[in-house]
Amino acid sequence: MARRYLRGSANPHRAPLRLALEEHVPAANLLSEAACAGTDTEVFFDGTPTATETAKRTCMGCPVRTAxxxxxxxxxxxxxxxxxxxxxxxxxxxxxxxxxx
Incomplete structure (x- = not known):
């Protein structure tokens, strides 16, 4: 279902970050440990300097950042x-x- 949502959407860049990761990370446990899990994903796609800084700060301590x-x-x-x-x-x-x- 995530794949259809991402590829069929008129605005794939607005797709929630979790769906983007679920498509490529088969292990649900890995995804559940992401620092962004449960957060508003709009900040990761906003593009404003404040949102970009907030998103980057969220990623810095993430255990699955490299993946x-x-x-x-x-x-x-x-x-x-x-x-x-x-x-x-x-x-x-x-x-x-x-x-x-």
Missing amino acids: CLELALERGERFGIFGGLTADERRALRRKGVRAA
């Missing part, structure tokens, strides 16, 4: 904060050929 970033890089996420990085920061990593560590 989240790897999935976003793999998938080529074009919007939002994933693994503590903005879409522009992830594009820069991909250009350099860097994988999440």
